[in-house]
Amino acid sequence: DAMVIQNPRYQVTQFGKPVTLSCSQTLNHNVMYWYQQKSSQAPKLLFHYYDKDFNNEADTPDNFQSRRPNTSFCFLDIRSPGLGDAAMYLCATSRSGVNTEAFFGQGTRLTVV
Amino acid sequence: GNSVTQMEGPVTLSEEAFLTINCTYTATGYPSLFWYVQYPGEGLQLLLKATKADDKGSNKGFEATYRKETTSFHLEKGSVQVSDSAVYFCAQGGGADGLTFGKGTHLIIQP
8 A cells, every 4th residue: 555655756847937846645644754865865955844844955956945834735736847856756754752763655757857 | 963884885705604894983972873774775774783781782794883882783694595686784873863884885696
């Protein structure tokens, strides 16, 4: 049973056209993360929510925004996608607490044309 | 800052060979350590973890021991199968601060 669900699996968007990726979870975890993974690279944390508190990584571009309307859902908004934003975007969740493991969705592969 | 270094791939082995993928970390304090596996086109799946020194994580025949003295968490398996072909990521941290990943090791098992 899928516990962290990302939609869509594949997304094609035009250069400069806003795009939203979605993530939902059935685990009732209070922490949700968005990672960016470029080809053959490690996932890189963009930001996370601890409950409703938003935490942005220092080097995440302003072009990337996020919303978490409730515990179950989290969205990644890319305001003006560039060619360099083509990547796999991974959503993950975890319980609060020190050093708990993260549960990942299957990812959304974003292509910018 | 915190970092994870793991051997670069690809690593190519024959079926039933012994596997070692090296991983070392730098951190302040004593983070939890993880191995995640990523199959083609998929997200990451937790393979095993260890939360304190000398802990051994194990799953599906894979093992890794948290070695504080060498700051290492090497992944081992005694006899690999073709189905083990994937990318393996070593990671540290967890919880609200998220995970710091190594660059990943692409493992290819040939029949």
